[in-house]
Amino acid sequence: MARKNQFSVSDRFEFLQGLVTEFQDTDSDESKEQVLANLANFAYDASNVESLRMLQVTDLFLDMLTEENDNFVEFGIGGLCNLSMERESRDQILQNGGVPLVISCLSSNRDETVLSAITTLMNLTTAASRAETTDSAVVQCMLRFSLTQNPRLRNLASVFLQDYCTREQVDRAREGIQGQSQSVVGIPLPKD
Amino acid sequence: MDSSVANPSVWDTQKVYKHHEQQNVAQTRAKYREGRRQRAVKVYTINLESRFLLVQGVPAIGVMAELVQLFALYGVVEEYRALDEYPAEQFTEVYLFQFQKLTSARIAKRRTDEKSFFGGQLHVCYAPEYETVEETRQKLQDRRRYVNRASQNTAKQYYQQPEVSTESSSTDTQASAAPEIQKDFASARRENVKSDYLCFPEQPLAPTEDVSYRLPNFTQPFQLQWSTKTTLPTEDKMGSLHNSIPPVPETSKQSASSSSSSVKERDLSKRQESLSRPVRFMPRITHLESRKRKLEETVFFLNETETLIGPKLPELPKVDMEDHSLNVTANLIRQTMTKVTSVPEVKPVQVKTTTPKPRRRI
Incomplete structure (x- = not known):
């Protein structure tokens, strides 16, 4: 706590603003990755969330989800995972149409990206957004995840199925997997 | 790995995951965002954190x-193996x-992490793959709860005057939405679970935690001692008790001049004064003067109210010097x-007490 108060709110805001500016100005992918990781880690600290929201970092993270560079995607969804814990940021992500972008991350090759996406989807689930976040394709994907060897993926998918989906949704998804109507969400494309 | 599926015990899986590997630190950071320690480019989320730590390189x-013992310094270790x-x-565990x-x-x-330990360098990383489903759920819930409590506090810091109204209105809508979700998704079991994580303070220093628990017990007697100490002889600036006489002759006077009630009353009031008065520096001359004054007062009291019991001290012998001028001088x-x-002749006891440390003359 003592370290937290070392910098005033305005200093913190200026520093974060500097990071965002560098991210937008630089041409080097390496610098971009570093700054993006910085911002995503700052999003973990609840006292920065207000500043980050004012700087529209939510949109910056969302933009990263459609990048080619896997690191950009991983850091972007990591930042969203951290930000979406807080209610107002969650609402901002929902307003800016973040759910389909987050769902697309479920098909990533990288474990961390997929895990962040699942947690973000949990955070984004509200009474209003529930239909979107627990789409049948997503539930099917979670069912598959809950059967994998990776314990972290298995645990997180289990929590999603148990706490955010109704029993009917899960049953329907199970039938879907066994029958014809399979979804491709959460299945990564083969590498070339 | 099949065994881990069949028997989902926490302690089974032994696979090396990617997040166990140490990544290369970034060497090319811009000056203004260089930290104290060089770190890899990596994003931490709650998924990566865990109560489980994997310690390599022992x-x-x-x-x-x-x-x-080393790890117990930082908090309660529930289990280790x-x-x-x-x-x-090779040669590490x-x-x-x-x-x-x-x-x-x-x-x-x-x-x-990265600290040396008996000649080896430790590599410490989180091991969330050892969590159970329930532990994962609890971890996420605690994190969410903490973030929203903390962000409400910072929001108060941010907008103290004008935007309070908008703040409250937006939280109102959230508050109305939140219970619905709770009803929909929270199972009864989940609500019954006691929270182990509770909160996420940024840096509670684990080793000092114990001390801070005990400290109040320690400081209490200390404070008491200080308050009682004001009645005791107080040290002067040089740290000696040599000059702190005033309370001492009073007590000795009490015992020596055995009790007239007026003396007692005066002593009491004086002692209360000295109790209430803060310690202050008095030059030595003032001390001596006040001592002398007090002595005179007591002599006066003795002559007035008390009759002396016992033999009188012998007077100085008068010797005839057999010369007038010499006799005059002798008389002087x-x-x-x-x-x-x-x-001192009248009250020999006080002479003792007033000069506790007779100076040696050279």
Whole structure:
């Protein structure tokens, strides 16, 4: 706590603003990755969330989800995972149409990206957004995840199925997997 | 790996995951965003954090007890064991620690990672794959709760005057939405679970935690001592008790001049004064003067109210010097001598107390 108060709110805001500016100005992918990781880690600290929201970092993270560079995607969804814990940021992500972008991350090759996406989807689930976040394709994907060897993926998918989906949704998804109507969400494309 | 599926025990899996590997630190950071320590480019989320810590690089020289002691500094360790099957470098061992709180694990990782330990360098990382579903759920819930409590506090800091109204309105809508979700998704079991993580303070220093618990008990008697000390002789600026006489003659006077009620009353009031008065510096001359004044007062009291019991001290013998001028001189000397010695002669007890440290004349 003592370290937290070392910098005033305005200093913190200026520093974060500097990071965002560098991210937008630089041409080097390496610098971009570093700054993006910085911002995503700052999003973990609840006292920065207000500043980050004012700087529209939510949109910056969302933009990263459609990048080619896997690191950009991983850091972007990591930042969203951290930000979406807080209610107002969650609402901002929902307003800016973040759910389909987050769902697309479920098909990533990288474990961390997929895990962040699942947690973000949990955070984004509200009474209003529930239909979107627990789409049948997503539930099917979670069912598959809950059967994998990776314990972290298995645990997180289990929590999603148990706490955010109704029993009917899960049953329907199970039938879907066994029958014809399979979804491709959460299945990564083969590498070339 | 099949065994881990069949038997989902926490302690089964021995696979090396990507997040166990140490990544290369970034060498090319811009000056303004360089930290104190060089770190890899990596994003931490709650998924990566865990109460479980994997400790690699422990020298295989039988130092498990020391390792456990080291990690116990940072919080309550619920369980630990050596991971014999985990692929380790030659002559090193790998251990798994389960802390009671996530915050303890976080501090322990920060303090011990890359630190040398009995000649080896430790590599400490989170091991969330050892969590159960329930532990994962609890971890996420605690994190969410903490973030929203903390962000409400910072929001107050941000907008103290004008935007309070908008703040409250937006939280109102959230508050109305939140219970619905709770009803929909929260199972009864989940609500019954006691929270182990509770909160996520940024840096609670684990080692000092215990001390701070005990400190109040320690400080209490200390404070009492200080308050009583004001009645005791107080040290002067040089740290000696030599000049702190005033209370001492009073008490001795009480015992010596055995009790007239008026004296007692005066003493009491004086002592209360000295109690209430803060310690202040008095020059030595003032001390001597006040001492003398007090002595005179007591002499006066003795002459007035008390009759002296016992033999009188012998008077100075009058010797005839067989010369007028010599006799005059002798008389002068005698008069001054009686003047000087009259006080100690009347009260020899006080002479002792007033000069506790007779100076040696050279």
